[in-house]
Each structure stands twice: as structure tokens, then as C-alpha cells.
Amino acid sequence: MAKELLGKVLVRRIRKELAEELFGIKKDLILAGIITETEAYFGEDDPASVLATRGRKFGRLMHEEPGITFIYMVHANWLLNIVAHPAGEAGAVLIRSIKPISGVAYMKRLRGTNNDKNLTNGPGKLTKALYITKELNGIPVYRKDRLWICDGPAPERIYTSRRIGVRRDLNRDLRFYILI
DNA sequence: AGGAAGATCTACT
């Protein structure tokens, strides 16, 4: 699933009420980007998936139906995951990076930067650029509402590596990325 | 009520 999501388009619709509050603009806004980096997290057997264990409030979502969002806070950053696992198990895919394709000017305002290169190239950066918070937890990403994923260009080549920044990783490449 | 942890980011060298 982590590999499948590469090249797909992550779309965020900011409804006019929120758009007015954030930007003083009274119309719906569309922000979007191509997913370029993901990581896979398993359930209880994955030492990096601390959130899947001990019945944590938000970690519980990792056990629920595949295709919904799973959003939580780490180090003052909201991180966006898509729940994905076989029936009866737990797991999620962390979205680590996107390449902006629509609404770049608004993303810059939300991030407080003019730098194109560092706008959405990190899990905490992209949630800030798209105004993704726990408010969007548990919503299906196959419905066009406030946050969804649709088809994009099929990647030519997928690269892999170990997961970034985890204290105890599995002995296996679970980070996937494309170069575009 | 208080403290620790954490799948991060920024600014600095």
C-alpha cells in the first residue's frame, strides 16, 4: 500500500468558512500535491509502531477500517497516515512528502515561508502546508470531501530505504520514495 | 497535576 500511494495525488479542500478565517477569502480552496515519499508501519509486532499498542486513543484508529485517515501529534507536528492492513490486523502508511501542484501560494502562507524546496518535503511540513490537523481524523480518503486521494502519474521507479527517525526499526526497508 | 515520550523542524555551525 505504501508503494501504491506513490504518484497519487493528495487533495485538500478548505471550505470557504475556514478559508475566510485563514486567508480572508470567501470561497473554497483546493490544495494538492503528488505523493513522493511514504513509510509503512505494522501493528503490535512493529517496535516503531508505538501508537498501535496499549489502546492509545488515536492508535486505535490503526486497527479500524482501511482507507481512513490516522492523524496524530509528534514533536509538535501533525503526521498524516492512511490506515492499511489485512482484515483483523493493524497498520498504516505515513505520508512523508508531497510535490505541490496546486495552491502553492496558500501553502506558503500556511507554512510561513517563500521557500519552494522545503515547502512540503517532510511529514510535519506537508500537514502544516495543507492545514491538516486531528480534525480530519478517521475520514475516508476515497470520498471527495475535505481530504482525499486520487489517481496520478504512475511512478517509473520506486526507491527504498530504512525508515527515518525511528528509535527501534525493523530489519527491513519500509520507506519508499520516487524522484520527480 | 505533573512529567515523559515521540514516526519532527529549524537554525545554527
Place this chain on the structure above:
DNA sequence: GTAGATCTTCCTA
């Protein structure tokens, strides 16, 4: 390359 800021959730008392 790394120190320090950051903030929500969960654990303990």
C-alpha cells in the same frame, strides 16, 4: 551534523 523548541497524548501518583 546537532541542539533546542515544540505540543499533544498517555502514564503515574
